Amino acid sequence: MSELVEHVDEHDNVLGVVERDEAVRENWPHRIATTICRDREGRILVVRRAETQPRFPGHYDVMVGGAVGVGESYEEAAARELSEELGVRVPVRFMFKFLCQKGISPVWFGVHEAVVTEPLTPDPGEIAWKGWLTEAELRAVVDQWLFVPGGREALRRYLRPGPKADEASVRRFAYSVAAAMPAGDSLEPTGHRHRSARQCPTKQRSPCQRGLTELRRAGLLDLDDCTMDGSHGDKPHPGVAERHS
Incomplete structure (x- = not known):
């Protein structure tokens, strides 16, 4: 069977x-x-x-x-x-x-x-x-x-380019991505260095902001006009957009 x-x-x-x-x-x-x-x-x-x-x-x-x-x-x-x-x-x-x-x-x-x-x-x-x-x-x-x-x-x-996903939907996915990451995992590119934690924006970000950073790095959010704190202006990449058949 x-x-x-x-x-x-x-x-x-x-x-x-x-x-x-x-x-x-x-x-x-x-x-x-x-x-x-x-x-x-x-x-x-x-x-x-x-x-x-x-x-x-x-x-x-x-x-x-x-x-x-x-x-x-x-x-x-x-x-x-x-x-x-x-x-x-x-x-x-x-x-x-x-x-x-x-x-x-x-x-x-x-x-x-x-x-x-x-x-x-x-x-x-x-x-x-x-x-x-x-x-x-x-x-x-x-x-x-x-x-x-x-x-x-x-x-x-x-x-295929499509309509943008709503901000709340993107943020929920960002929280999920951050929650699934190993503890202490760095989101910074290889070779990234800061002299102190105060100068490193990643170390001070909320889980949602860490998740948004990860989505940007993976190419799922457009960097153009995106704010560094993830509060406004995030543009979903076509791959993260809601599409219809």
Whole structure:
């Protein structure tokens, strides 16, 4: 018996509970939760699926994730899948969802993003290779490498400029990012030095401000016109913006 998933319609409304293999066989839409990961330099994680994978073996992808369980939210499933496949526990932020018809069967992809600040320990049964690529590098190879069709479409939507996220939403994510960081972890670039704590703005910042700093460093907030204390003027990067399918 394969895992149970929720059979949904073209509007992502739940119709019932079925086995995932049955959903694929019958071409029934079901939900998949995924996350696009960035590191502190703003690069995007690219993985190559293991050759033993039943779906798209050996294909590249920018999404890490899997099926949403019965009664599970997209966000809960995305966080769980990150832990299972990459061995990391970090906050995920819901970005957008879309119905993808290009894969083995139609699925609703719930796409999230996360800033990863800890070492990755990929599950070898899921991931054969991983690497961090800049946006420019990704754009250059996404149509040349053998990418999962849904991952290629998600990447294009993710990089597409969209409406800005509201300030409260960005700040909640910033708090989560700061809370997930190891105690005493520095957010300053390599080689950064201050003569005293008074001269080091990072050491005096609130958790929200530390989180905003981390998002800026990862390229998820625009530095133009941003205030150093994070009180006003923060511009979400297109990757952190709320988008619609």
